[in-house]
Amino acid sequence: MYRYDEFDAEFVNARVAQFRDQVERRLDGRLSEAEFRPLRLMNGLYLQLHAYMLRVAVPYGTLRSEQLRMLAHLADKYDKGYGHVTTRQNMQFNWPVLGDVPDMLADLASVEMHAIQTSGNCIRNVTCDPYAGAAADEIEDPRPLAELLRQWSMLHPEFSFLPRKFKIAVTGAPTHDRAMVRAHDIGIEVVRGPSGEVGYHIIVGGGLGRTPIIGETLRAFCPKDELLPYLDATMRVYNRFGRRDNKYKARIKILVRETGIEEFRFLVDEEFKALDASDIMVSQAERDRIAAYFAPPEYASDIKALDLEAQPEAFRKWVETNVHTHVQPGYAIVNISLKDPERAPGDITAEQMRAVADLADKHSFGEIRTTHQQNMVLAHVRQDELRAVWDGLVAAQLEDANINLIGDIICCPGMDFCALATARSIPVAQKIAERFNDHARQQAIGEMQIKISGCINACGHHHVGHIGILGLEKAGVEFYQVTLGGDATQTARVGDRTGKGLSEAELIDGIERIVDRYMDVREGNERFLDTYQRLGAETFKEALYADA
Amino acid sequence: MPMLDLISSTGVAPNDVEPALFDAAVNQDIDALHLPNDADLSDYLDALPRVKSIFVDFPAFTDGRGFSLARLLRHRHGYEGLLVADGQLIPDQFAFALQCGFDAVRVKRSERERHTAEAWQAALDAFDVTYQRGYAVKAGPATSIFDARLTAAEANKTTDPFSA
Numbered sequence A: 001m002y003r004y005d006e007f008d009a010e011f012v013n014a015r016v017a018q019f020r021d022q023v024e025r026r027l028d029g030r031l032s033e034a035e036f037r038p039l040r041l042m043n044g045l046y047l048q049l050h051a052y053m054l055r056v057a058v059p060y061g062t063l064r065s066e067q068l069r070m071l072a073h074l075a076d077k078y079d080k081g082y083g084h085v086t087t088r089q090n091m092q093f094n095w096p097v098l099g100d101v102p103d104m105l106a107d108l109a110s111v112e113m114h115a116i117q118t119s120g121n122c123i124r125n126v127t128c129d130p131y132a133g134a135a136a137d138e139i140e141d142p143r144p145l146a147e148l149l150r151q152w153s154m155l156h157p158e159f160s161f162l163p164r165k166f167k168i169a170v171t172g173a174p175t176h177d178r179a180m181v182r183a184h185d186i187g188i189e190v191v192r193g194p195s196g197e198v199g200y201h202i203i204v205g206g207g208l209g210r211t212p213i214i215g216e217t218l219r220a221f222c223p224k225d226e227l228l229p230y231l232d233a234t235m236r237v238y239n240r241f242g243r244r245d246n247k248y249k250a251r252i253k254i255l256v257r258e259t260g261i262e263e264f265r266f267l268v269d270e271e272f273k274a275l276d277a278s279d280i281m282v283s284q285a286e287r288d289r290i291a292a293y294f295a296p297p298e299y300a301s302d303i304k305a306l307d308l309e310a311q312p313e314a315f316r317k318w319v320e321t322n323v324h325t326h327v328q329p330g331y332a333i334v335n336i337s338l339k340d341p342e343r344a345p346g347d348i349t350a351e352q353m354r355a356v357a358d359l360a361d362k363h364s365f366g367e368i369r370t371t372h373q374q375n376m377v378l379a380h381v382r383q384d385e386l387r388a389v390w391d392g393l394v395a396a397q398l399e400d401a402n403i404n405l406i407g408d409i410i411c412c413p414g415m416d417f418c419a420l421a422t423a424r425s426i427p428v429a430q431k432i433a434e435r436f437n438d439h440a441r442q443q444a445i446g447e448m449q450i451k452i453s454g455c456i457n458a459c460g461h462h463h464v465g466h467i468g469i470l471g472l473e474k475a476g477v478e479f480y481q482v483t484l485g486g487d488a489t490q491t492a493r494v495g496d497r498t499g500k501g502l503s504e505a506e507l508i509d510g511i512e513r514i515v516d517r518y519m520d521v522r523e524g525n526e527r528f529l530d531t532y533q534r535l536g537a538e539t540f541k542e543a544l545y546a547d548a
Numbered sequence B: 001m002p003m004l005d006l007i008s009s010t011g012v013a014p015n016d017v018e019p020a021l022f023d024a025a026v027n028q029d030i031d032a033l034h035l036p037n038d039a040d041l042s043d044y045l046d047a048l049p050r051v052k053s054i055f056v057d058f059p060a061f062t063d064g065r066g067f068s069l070a071r072l073l074r075h076r077h078g079y080e081g082l083l084v085a086d087g088q089l090i091p092d093q094f095a096f097a098l099q100c101g102f103d104a105v106r107v108k109r110s111e112r113e114r115h116t117a118e119a120w121q122a123a124l125d126a127f128d129v130t131y132q133r134g135y136a137v138k139a140g141p142a143t144s145i146f147d148a149r150l151t152a153a154e155a156n157k158t159t160d161p162f163s164a
């Protein structure tokens, strides 16, 4: 994992001091609330329904164990004993007091962490494939790229007051996109060029929100050393021409759509040709320096085969759903589900964070990942230690075996926390999880992604859920709109709207009828998504509204 | 017209220049040009050598277009005259402005005073380093971290037999 050098450390410490000063100036009135707002947002501090919320950056979803322990400490000391993993792999605390925030940031800085650019109209924390460096299907580990982007985008003098927020995601596995690169302002895939050299496929203009759009290719192959200058050119075109008259039309996706991808590409290319690339690009030596931090760990070769037959059934089920193939023989990728039906999706207590940190130290080279599906990952576990990991997870009540199943629901905070919400989302997720609580049933249904947003801003990614749920409100009554057939992967697709909204009770029953219909009509090993694509929407719509 | 102050890294000076809108038909020297932040720079290029100072409009501090214009004027079009960020800026943007190529910001005196002299000064001292190579200002608010790393790496490669 990346370690700060003296310069990174100096930078983050300076940032803490700067924010302390900004808070003081806000408190003594030199900064108005209007002036303070974008500044605090750029430091991850939101004002929510009941309190401030601090969003801590987990760059490309990678944490060292001592960093996770620090998050546990923050949860205990400044919050109510838990944190929340977001759909952008960050960790949110819902109850800090403004005056404490500079101390929280100082605590974070002591373990090389910060909250820089987790919100605001700037380049946000870069997200990444959670299996990076461990997946068998990747061309190259995308984390060195993500770290370079983190550094390049940090307090960018030119691009810190953009028309709107700007989200970048990267993946090294273009055949199995686990980072939703087509649903980001810019998505980057590691690809091979014409003569086999490794470079980047740059996708632009994707995004969810009110106007869901799947990103398009901006540049099919960008050589590595040209990446930063090319991104500078793209950002400059956006900063100059992105709409600022209407906040709902200010994302780059609208600029790309209104300009047309051809013309947009032309503008970027003109800019790119005219700028002095040597001024922006970073040397090979520097890229190598960063990449060295992400070298594969020292794998053992004396690993004993795991005799699953001799193991308890619950463990076997967990292995089947939560454990993923690793690139290194004898190793496995372990997914830790944060989808206990009793809790909000993505919530984790301080105690559980410490338990996961301990397991990482013992069994996964002291490293933890967070995922956009609001779970965690231990990326490099010996197969003969899987049982020990599971025992540890059972003790911490983190053994839910539901990864990628119907219980693994993505959900935004909704009405329970978010000031923008039009409906509750967490209770809906909990009711669905409860309805399908039976593990055998979940397993039989197979891969199924339900995603829930509490308003049209779509933080819960409902547009790309196999089943998407959007909470709305009319005359004080909450109702839910369902979309079907969305896809967040390399075959990304926006789901189809089914029809009129449903009450919460109708919704849960309707979802169950959709699932039952699918079970009736599926062929072979088809996933719900495959069956949906084969048969179309009608039969599922009919099931959804059968009662209405 | 409210009282205006020009703030640069060397200090504060009153400045009540009224920059003029561009008139392509008039072929003479321009002392102070008002540049809207949605300007198409190609309209101005012929005139640039005749311009002594440019005041780029910042209608709201959250509107960052002016930063890109400064960068373009300096780096692509080689403009070397005085470049001023003019309007609603706050101290926390002062260093960014200089890094993008501005010489100074100009704000209402009342605004400058409300933020206090210390805040404007502290804004320049907040960071000694920056990650953006081309935006480092050698004498100003920040050196490039990437370049500093290179220098440190070179220094480590010393052939001095006494440094182990």
Ligand code: SF4
Pocket (backbone or CB within 6 Å): A412, A413, A414, A415, A418, A419, A420, A421, A422, A453, A454, A455, A456, A457, A458, A459, A460
């Ligand atoms: S989707 Fe809406 S309710 Fe949910 S977190 Fe985003 S803004 Fe809040």
